[in-house]
Amino acid sequence: MSHFAAEDLELLTPEAIVDRVLQSGATRPCITCSFQAEDMIVVDLVRKRLPNIPVIFLETGYHFAETYSYRDRMAKLWNLNLINAAAKQAVAEQESQFGLLNQSDPTRCCQLRKVEPLFDALKPYDVWFTGLRREQSPTRKNLKIIEQHKLPSGTTLQKVSPLANWTLEQVWRYTVDNRIEYLPLYDLGYRSIGCQPCTSIPAEGSDSRSGRWGGTKLECGIHTSSERSDQ
Numbered sequence: 001m002s003h004f005a006a007e008d009l010e011l012l013t014p015e016a017i018v019d020r021v022l023q024s025g026a027t028r029p030c031i032t033c034s035f036q037a038e039d040m041i042v043v044d045l046v047r048k049r050l051p052n053i054p055v056i057f058l059e060t061g062y063h064f065a066e067t068y069s070y071r072d073r074m075a076k077l078w079n080l081n082l083i084n085a086a087a088k089q090a091v092a093e094q095e096s097q098f099g100l101l102n103q104s105d106p107t108r109c110c111q112l113r114k115v116e117p118l119f120d121a122l123k124p125y126d127v128w129f130t131g132l133r134r135e136q137s138p139t140r141k142n143l144k145i146i147e148q149h150k151l152p153s154g155t156t157l158q159k160v161s162p163l164a165n166w167t168l169e170q171v172w173r174y175t176v177d178n179r180i181e182y183l184p185l186y187d188l189g190y191r192s193i194g195c196q197p198c199t200s201i202p203a204e205g206s207d208s209r210s211g212r213w214g215g216t217k218l219e220c221g222i223h224t225s226s227e228r229s230d231q
Contacts, residue, residue: 009145014162017145018045021127021160029127030054035071036193037171037182038131038163044180046129052081056121059084060113061091062195070183085121087113102197119151132161
């Protein structure tokens with residue numbers, strides 16, 4: 001696949017970024033989707049070009065009931081090629097062996113239920129579309145629109161974040177303008193929505209991910225565990 005100049009990418013719209021990546025020789029693209037607003041925009045952009053693109057959802061077993069309901073509704077409405085990537089152990093098995101890891105060792109819980117299942121699920125693909133934005137968290141401020149990621153398996157793929165330089169205002173403008181139904185939890189004040197035991201409503205004026213893991217960390221490890229290099 002082609003390499004792109006970072007400066008050029010910054011000037012492109014998300015639509016143009018998606019087009020350029022798909023026209024560059026990508027043969028096995030996929031999208032990871034938590035069914036949050038940003039991810040739904042990326043799914044909307046890509047599905048209009050590749051209706052059958054695999055959409056990978058991390059089935060941790062700990063999501064809000066509202067998330068599962070919304071996932072199923074949107075997957076049916078948009079006819080998504082949904083892939084639910086689950087951990088090797090069911091929730092009950094993990095809790096029987098380790099107790100409530102989401103309380104005692106949330107990093108280990110994320111590793112077992114999110115990081116390892118996702119990296120296994122990504123092995124067949126050469127492009128990985130995400131809904132990440134720099135504005136979301138201090139840990140994402142240096143996010144590149146396109147990065148090369150090497151997974152623990154040795155597989156290398158392009159990680160593409162078409163919304164990297166977007167603001168939250170742009171996210172909601174696109175959502176409203178394109179009449180995309182959104183996860184109802186946003187109406188309750190949630191701004192970054194993951195597993196129910198580790199998600200709370202952030203304090204006023206704080207970044208959107210400060211409500212995750214009780215403020216003890218900002219990332220589950222998916223976007224910090226693999227080796228990466230800039231395009």
